[in-house]
Amino acid sequence: MTTTTYQPGEIQGLIKINASKCKGCDACKQFCPTHAIHGASGAVHSIDEDKCLSCGQCLINCPFSAIEETHSALETVIKKLADKNTTVVGIIAPAVRVAIGEEFGLGTGELVTGKLYGAMNQAGFKIFDCNFAADLTIMEEGSEFIHRLHANVKGEANAGPLPQFTSCCPGWVRYLETRYPALLPNLSTAKSPQQMAGAVAKTYGAKVYQMQPENIFTVSVMPCTSKKLEASRPEFNSAWQYHQEHGGNSPSYQDIDAVLTTREMAQLLKMLDIDLANTEEYQGDSLFSEYTGAGTIFGTTGGVMEAALRTAHKVLTGTEMAKLEFEPVRGLKGVKSASVSLFDTELNQDVTVNVAVVHDMGNNIEPVLRDVMAGTSPYHFIEVMNCAGGCVNGGGQPIEGKGSSW
Ligand code: SF4
The missing domain is CATH 3.40.50.1780 (Rossmann fold)
Known part of the structure; x- marks a missing residue:
């Protein structure tokens, strides 16, 4: 395993299959969002680096601990x-x-x-x-969304495209870059x-x-x-x-x-x-x-959207949301959607904002992106997280029954 700190230049091949441990059981393939794992059942598998998002979902779900990281600092x-x-x-x-x-x-x-x-x-x-920093992200991302919304309603030239996508999940960002580069302008410019x-x-x-x-x-x-x-x-x-x-x-x-x-x-x-x-x-x-509390809920699916809506409501109406918990974007449904109607004090008119929240990206994102590509998406703002349930189930979390000495 390489011990490294980061120099300009991306890590490639972060996740590898150890051929001496792989049984070819296919479990990993079921969790890979990009179908990057190849190999016949019963034969040693391998990962296509060009397709891999380094999300580690294969690693935490391999029953034989045959999938490993190549870099540790x-x-x-x-x-x-x-x-x-x-x-x-x-x-x-x-x-x-x-x-x-x-x-x-x-x-x-x-x-x-x-x-x-x-x-x-x-x-x-x-x-x-x-x-x-999640609080900073939400101020940036929420402000950017309001700017895009207003510019689009006013028909301004160079208004950023809607829907705006969240940008805090690097697996999702890599997916968009490699598969839908035409949609990169929809990605929030806020850093994670x-x-x-x-x-x-x-x-x-x-x-x-x-x-x-x-x-x-x-x-x-x-x-x-x-x-x-x-x-x-x-x-x-x-x-x-x-x-x-x-x-x-x-x-x-x-x-x-x-x-x-x-x-x-x-x-x-x-x-x-x-x-x-x-x-x-x-x-x-x-x-x-x-x-x-808004920064805290970033760790789960729907958290970024809920935090953004709280900020957007306060900025657009001048008042806090009556109930901070926004139930429609909570829970584990693959694609959750909601509409928020409010009076926009800057536009001096009622506006309705349609939002969607997508997690378990490999199983849920394609129909959403096809609609965006076709110009038929009903949404103004879409949160996307690669992992099922969001970061609480990320590829770097403890593996049940294995402990950190794995
Ligand atoms: Fe990483 Fe969270 Fe994205 Fe999973 S959902 S790839 S843990 S940022």
Whole structure:
């Protein structure tokens, strides 16, 4: 396994099948959203790198543990934690806190935010909750949607196309790029919470931590293997670009230096003899552990849309939604849809916004995209998440019965 931090240039071939363990049982094929796995029943299978989204769904569903990641930054992160000249910032995704407790004998689904902060603080991380960045994402994505909606209603030239797609799932973004490039203008221009967190930690965070940005090492802790691919994309070095424009002259660095999955963070804590289950709770060390409930629900299908609708309602009407829980976009139906009618104070007229939420992308997205391509989609805003149920079921989460020493 390669130990790496991210340099400009994408990781390829993140997920591989170990030929010595594969029984050719076909279980993986049922979970691959792009039919990227080849091989006859009973024969050793292989993955087509060009089609693979690195989502890890095959990995967590292989009954023989025959599917593995080729990259891990675990050893590099441990070395950085021991380096007194480096501030290591741990960016914790929403779905990690309800899963990592399983690795330490706590109940399935138990919320361990304070204990995880405490264990990571003990390991030497500064705490940056990705929920903080999810709140930023929603302000950006919600504002962009309102701008597109208004521009389209007014018939302005260069109004961005509708429906607007969410952009926080790298598996979905890769799917659109490779299969429907004509629809890329529909994708929100907002970065994912992971990438916003990295950029903020190395710009504004440099003032908070009183460190030079090149001495800040950002480690995101994700339920998702595909986030490793996202972090390695060459365009995600915006903090470095910002500092170059303001007199910096350091060699290029990425906004996110390393990604650990939930499983890998459990391994790291065990390697450092930190028992999360018996760790004292910790509240965080800066404003980066402050967040709203809207940021928290990003971890599940429908969460991004619900958060966006709350923001859009407040901006368009000047008032909060009477009931914050937006039930029609909750639950596990493959494609959920809803309409929201409200009085738009800027347009001075009633508007109806049609939204859809898609998860388990491989089984549900094609008819939705065909309608968009044909110009017959009834929707203005569509959330798409690759994994069934959203990130709580991501490819980097604990595997039942296997523990982090798999
Ligand atoms: Fe990663 Fe979440 Fe997308 Fe799954 S749904 S690929 S865990 S971002």
